[in-house]
Each structure stands twice: as C-alpha cells, then as structure tokens.
Amino acid sequence: MKLMRYTRWRHDMAIVEIKDVKKTYFQGKVKVEALRGVDLTIDKGEFAAIAGPSGSGKTTLLNIIGGLDLPDGGTVILDNNPYAQMNQASLASLRLHKIGFVFQAYNLIPVLSAIENVEYVMLLQGVPRKEREEKARTILDDVGLEGKYNRRPAELSGGQQQRVAVARAIVSSPAIVLADEPTANLDSKTGESLLLMMKKMNKDKKVTFIFSTHDSMVMAYARRLITIKDGRIVNDETK
Amino acid sequence: MYVILAWRNIWRNPRRTFVILMAVIIGVWSMIFLGALMRGMEREMLKNAISTLTGSIQIHHRDYLDDPVVNNSLDNIGRLDTALDKILGQDSLWAKRVRVNAVVSNARHSGGVTLVGIEPEKEKAVSFIGKAVTQGRYLVKEDKNKILVGRAFLKKFNTKIGNKLIFMSQGTDNEIASKAFRIVGVFRAESEAVEKRFAFVPLPQAAGMLKMGNSISEISILLPELDISGKKEALVAKKLVAALDDITIDDKTITVETWQDLLPMMKAYLEMSGFFLYIWYFVVFVAMGFGIVNTTLMAIFERMREFGLMKALGMRPVQIIIGVITESFFLLVLGISLGTGFGFLSVAAIARNGIDLSALAAGAEMWGIPRKLYPEIWAQDVVVAGLVVLVLGIFVSLYPAVKAARFTPTQAMTKN
Numbered sequence: 191m192k193l194m195r196y197t198r199w200r201h202d203m204a205i206v207e208i209k210d211v212k213k214t215y216f217q218g219k220v221k222v223e224a225l226r227g228v229d230l231t232i233d234k235g236e237f238a239a240i241a242g243p244s245g246s247g248k249t250t251l252l253n254i255i256g257g258l259d260l261p262d263g264g265t266v267i268l269d270n271n272p273y274a275q276m277n278q279a280s281l282a283s284l285r286l287h288k289i290g291f292v293f294q295a296y297n298l299i300p301v302l303s304a305i306e307n308v309e310y311v312m313l314l315q316g317v318p319r320k321e322r323e324e325k326a327r328t329i330l331d332d333v334g335l336e337g338k339y340n341r342r343p344a345e346l347s348g349g350q351q352q353r354v355a356v357a358r359a360i361v362s363s364p365a366i367v368l369a370d371e372p373t374a375n376l377d378s379k380t381g382e383s384l385l386l387m388m389k390k391m392n393k394d395k396k397v398t399f400i401f402s403t404h405d406s407m408v409m410a411y412a413r414r415l416i417t418i419k420d421g422r423i424v425n426d427e428t429k
Numbered sequence: 430m431y432v433i434l435a436w437r438n439i440w441r442n443p444r445r446t447f448v449i450l451m452a453v454i455i456g457v458w459s460m461i462f463l464g465a466l467m468r469g470m471e472r473e474m475l476k477n478a479i480s481t482l483t484g485s486i487q488i489h490h491r492d493y494l495d496d497p498v499v500n501n502s503l504d505n506i507g508r509l510d511t512a513l514d515k516i517l518g519q520d521s522l523w524a525k526r527v528r529v530n531a532v533v534s535n536a537r538h539s540g541g542v543t544l545v546g547i548e549p550e551k552e553k554a555v556s557f558i559g560k561a562v563t564q565g566r567y568l569v570k571e572d573k574n575k576i577l578v579g580r581a582f583l584k585k586f587n588t589k590i591g592n593k594l595i596f597m598s599q600g601t602d603n604e605i606a607s608k609a610f611r612i613v614g615v616f617r618a619e620s621e622a623v624e625k626r627f628a629f630v631p632l633p634q635a636a637g638m639l640k641m642g643n644s645i646s647e648i649s650i651l652l653p654e655l656d657i658s659g660k661k662e663a664l665v666a667k668k669l670v671a672a673l674d675d676i677t678i679d680d681k682t683i684t685v686e687t688w689q690d691l692l693p694m695m696k697a698y699l700e701m702s703g704f705f706l707y708i709w710y711f712v713v714f715v716a717m718g719f720g721i722v723n724t725t726l727m728a729i730f731e732r733m734r735e736f737g738l739m740k741a742l743g744m745r746p747v748q749i750i751i752g753v754i755t756e757s758f759f760l761l762v763l764g765i766s767l768g769t770g771f772g773f774l775s776v777a778a779i780a781r782n783g784i785d786l787s788a789l790a791a792g793a794e795m796w797g798i799p800r801k802l803y804p805e806i807w808a809q810d811v812v813v814a815g816l817v818v819l820v821l822g823i824f825v826s827l828y829p830a831v832k833a834a835r836f837t838p839t840q841a842m843t844k845n
Binding site: 253256258259278279282283284285286287291293297299300301302306310311314315358 | 433434437438441735738739740741742743744745746748837838839842
C-alpha cells in the first residue's frame with residue numbers, strides 16, 4: 191500500500207519519465223550507439239544538468255526528452271504524455287505547449303525583432319495580439335532587455351540573444367525548459383549572468399530546467415547533476 | 430506576423446530576390462508585349478480583310494454565295510434601304526454593290542477579274558478603295574465608262590491611265606454583256622492579289638452593262654466597332670434577319686452573313702492564334718519556373734537551421750509550407766505587377782507610331798500581315814498571363830516548401 195502511494199506520488203511529481211531508452215544512429219557507415227538503455231526521472235521544479243564529454247549522448251538524450259528525436263527503444267513520458275502513442279503533429283503540439291527550448295546557437299529568427307521572436311511561440315499557440323505583446327514586453331523586462339524590444343538578433347550581443355531565447359522559452363509557461371549548452375558560446379561573465387537569471391526563474395516561477403552541458407559553471411549551479419558517458423548514466427547526484 | 434516574416438525573408442538576400450524578380454518581370458513583360466503584338470496583328474489582319482470589300486455584315490440573295498451570278502441578285506432595294514435605315518444606328522455605314530466575275534482584255538492580255546459596281550461616295554466609308562487611289566483619281570457617281578484598277582493589274586496588263594479595257598460577263602438575259610471602260614485611277618492594296626483581282630466602276634455602269642435594272646449583288650455593312658470575337662456582328666445580324674423578315678421580305682430570298690461566315694479561314698486563324706498565345710505563356714512560364722524552383726530551393730537550404738528551429742518550437746509542417754508559399758506569393762505578385770507595368774509602358778511607347786513591317790512586306794503579304802503593326806493589349810491576356818505566373822509559380826514553389834517542411838528539427842539544426 192505504502193509502495194503504491196509512493197509510486198503515485200512519484201508519478202504526480204515527475205515531469206519526465208524515461209525507461210530503458212536506446213538510440214542508435216549512423217555517422218556515414220559507422221554505427222553509433224548514442225544511448226544504451228537510459229532510465230531517468232526528472233521532477234517538477236528541478237534545475238538539473240546532464241553533463242558529459244562530447245559524444246557521450248547528452249544532446250541526444252535532451253532531443254529525445256524534447257520530442258525532437260524519437261528513441262529506437264524504451265519509453266518516454268513528458269507530463270503524462272507517452273511519446274510512443276503520439277504522431278509528429280501531436281509531438282509538435284506538445285513541444286509548442288509544454289516545452290521551452292534554448293539552443294546553443296542560431297536560437298532566434300534573424301528577420302524578427304527581439305519582441306517578435308518572443309511573441310512567435312505565442313503566435314503559434316494562437317494567443318491574441320495584445321496579450322502577446324504585453325507578455326513579451328514583461329518577460330523581456332524580466333530578463334533585463336527593457337528598451338531593446340525592437341532590436342533584431344544581429345543588433346544584440348550573444349548574451350542578449352540567449353536572454354531573448356530564454357524569454358521565448360518561458361513566456362508561455364511551459365512545463366519544462368530544455369537548454370542545450372546555453373552558455374557554450376558566451377564568455378564566463380555573460381554565461382553566469384544567464385545562469386543566475388534562469389536559476390531565479392526556477393526559484394520564483396517554479397519552471398523546470400534541464401541543461402545539457404560540459405561547462406563546469408553550469409554543473410556548479412545545477413541542483414542535480416546527471417553524468418552520462420558512452421550512452422549510459424554513470425552518476426546522478428542531487429546537491 | 431506570418432506576412433511580416435515572409436516579407437522580411439524575401440529581402441534577406443536582396444541580390445537573390447532581384448534575380449528571381451527579374452526572371453518574373455521579363456517573363457511577364459514578354460507575355461504581355463508579345464501578346465499585344467499578336468493581338469495587334471490579328472486586328473490589323475481582320476481590319477484589312479473586312480475593308481477588302483467584306484465589311485462587318487453582308488446581305489445577299491440566298492443563292493449568291495454558292496453561285497455568284499447576276500441572276501442571284503437582290504431586288505426590292507427601296508424597301509431594303511428603308512429597313513436598314515430603321516435597324517442600323519447612325520454610326521453604321523453601308524453600301525450597295527454589283528459584283529460579278531468578268532473577263533477583261535486589252536490589246537496585249539486578257540484575264541479574269543471581279544468587276545465591282547460601287548456607289549463611290551458611300552463605298553469610300555465602307556471599304557479600302559476610297560483611300561487606296563495612288564494615281565489618277567477616284568470615281569464619282571456621274572462617271573460613265575470610267576474604271577479603277579489595281580497597281581499590279583496595270584503592270585500585268587502593261588497598260589496605263591487613260592487606256593481602255595474591255596469587260597465581258599453574262600447579263601441577266603443570259604447573253605454575253607460587254608463594255609469598254611477607260612482607266613481613270615489606280616489603287617494600291619495590302620496585297621498584290623487584291624490589286625489584280627478587283628476593278629471598280631460606278632454601280633449604274635455595271636448594272637447597265639449586265640441589264641440588272643435596279644437589282645444589286647450585295648449590301649456591305651460596316652459597324653462602328655470591330656469585334657474580333659464576332660459577337661457584336663452576330664447580334665446585329667440576328668436583329669437584321671428578324672427585322673428584314675418582318676418588314677420587307679416575304680419570299681425568304683435574303684441571307685445575312687457576318688464576317689465570320691464570309692471569312693471562315695480568318696475565323697479559324699483567330700481562334701488558333703489565341704490558343705497559341707496561351708501555349709506561349711506556358712512555355713515562358715516553364716523557363717521561368719526552373720528559376721523560381723532553383724532560387725527558392727537555394728533559399729530553403731540556406732535557412733535549413735531556421736526551419737529546424739521553427740519545427741522544434743512547435744511549428745507544424747503545413748505552417749512552414751504556408752510560410753514559404755507566402756514568400757513566393759509576394760515575389761510573384763511583385764514581379765507580375767512590375768512586369769505588367771513594363772509591358773504596358775513598352776506597348777504605349779510603340780502604340781502611337783506602330784511597328785513598320787514594310788521591310789518584310791513580301792513575306793508578310795502572303796499571310797495577310799499588315800505593313801504596319803499596332804500592338805493592342807487585351808485585358809483577358811493580361812489577366813491570363815498574371816494568373817498563369819501566379820498559380821503555376823505557387824504550384825512550383827510547393828516543391829521547395831514541402832522540402833522545407835520535411836526537415837526534421839535534429840537533422841536541420843545539426844547543419845551548418
């Protein structure tokens with residue numbers, strides 16, 4: 191009875207549940223086993239980092255969690271949505287409504303201004319124009335970009351571009367934000383300021399963050415550090 | 430925002446946009462300009478054919494076209510005149526003619542011609558002959574035994590103004606009727622064949638020679654406006670048939686024919702030429718289409734990461750297709766508008782003075798092509814050209830658009 195109650199509690203708390211996930215792809219003719227049976231549960235409100243050397247499988251794992259790529263085996267459930275039962279259209283809808291993405295580079299649409307980039311996701315969600323504008327301005331203010339609403343990506347620094355990307359990722363209150371090496375192209379000062387901002391959002395707005403990284407600073411900021419090597423989780427520690 | 434996104438995207442690479450725009454502009458311009466030349470040529474050819482004694486509408490005895498002899502003539506001319514006055518508007522012109530095949534001879538030659546008896550003043554406004562006299566003078570009503578012949582005829586018969594010609598044909602009494610006429614003028618026509626074929630005398634002279642009394646061979650009517658589709662002429666002809674039946678004709682001996690009935694080859698040519706024009710549109714588009722597909726594909730591959738990002742954020746494939754198609758739509762509409770504008774300007778620049786084709790006169794004459802070509806823009810051609818480019822342009826853009834929609838986010842975002 192106690193075990194059942196614990197299982198239900200775990201299920202209610204979990205935002206991501208991954209069981210025995212495998213992924214193999216080919217680089218030319220070479221077969222690469224990127225994930226070799228990964229089990230992972232991420233709870234709501236976590237600030238977790240998936241760390242590991244290049245080629246360890248961290249980006250593949252993040253892509254699978256985000257529904258950008260599908261596993262060859264195993265199950266992935268995000269906010270009670272099992273991916274195995276979803277087609278491409280419903281996965282797109284899930285990404286739109288439940289997941290915010292921050293990528294390492296080429297994060298923004300270059301022909302749109304900062305505010306338009308933030309509004310873009312809400313536009314796809316069908317949010318009315320006025321509400322979009324208000325929310326986008328507020329969130330840009332929150333990430334420290336007040337007054338830079340109408341600047342195009344080319345007119346913003348790398349750090350400012352990543353802030354816009356974070357603003358876009360959280361503006362529609364997704365269940366989870368996935369950030370793939372968000373500090374990789376930033377200097378340490380700018381990277382730290384971005385991390386502080388995300389940590390604050392995690393604390394204030396209870397937004398769940400998962401990073402893939404090999405940046406020691408990100409690992410230091412993360413409350414949970416999942417280490418992956420050769421497609422397997424080798425360490426999972428909560429600080 | 431989709432519209433803003435599409436509009437800004439097309440100006441991301443102005444040079445590429447310029448190249449694709451030029452392809453569309455030149456394509457549309459060539460469609461409109463060459464279409465205008467073709468329509469102008471059609472109109473001039475039809476005008477020439479109509480002014481060469483055909484007119485918009487003709488009235489004959491019902492057997493005349495099958496057997497054009499003097500016995501198949503129109504009687505009751507007075508009643509016909511009254512009826513035409515009532516039916517046709519003031520702007521319409523008509524003239525009566527006697528027209529018969531005859532043998533003409535002089536001391537050196539003999540040959541077949543069509544002898545046409547005309548009302549000189551009225552005929553001037555209905556057919557080419559009034560403005561075609563280049564030597565000597567035109568006929569007057571009071572002329573007796575005077576004749577107008579063509580320049581080529583003069584050369585063929587090795588004769589000159591002031592000389593006599595003897596004409597022979599069959600009269601209404603079935604006897605050979607003959608008469609001598611003196612040349613008072615020489616006309617020039619668009620084709621040598623016309624110059625050799627027709628000889629003009631005053632109507633009473635021809636009727637007298639053939640003992641026709643007050644009968645005539647035909648009435649030729651020229652409507653104020655020429656309709657290449659022939660619909661206006663058909664409508665007037667229908668009214669004429671109904672009215673002539675009611676007012677004047679009891680014995681059903683009259684037939685009314687439009688130029689489409691009288692010139693079946695011309696009718697067929699005009700129908701075919703419209704069809705060929707649209708084939709030309711299609712051929713131009715095919716050349717342009719390759720440019721559109723190629724350039725759009727280049728743009729798509731350059732922006733592969735961006736499409737990956739959009740899909741990662743939750744954009745559905747159909748929305749990506751709509752986005753790419755919207756970009757093509759803007760480019761096409763812009764290109765069509767500019768191409769149409771340049772087409773109108775080019776046509777306007779040459780419309781006043783026309784294009785002189787006299788250097789090609791010998792070849793052109795054989796096909797009835799006029800010496801001077803005045804281009805003419807038809808609204809339907811402009812609309813069809815625009816629609817062909819727009820609809821097919823969007824259709825060919827579907828290929829790159831679908832290609833963009835098929836990129837998977839991970840595939841697209843790992844590309845540099």
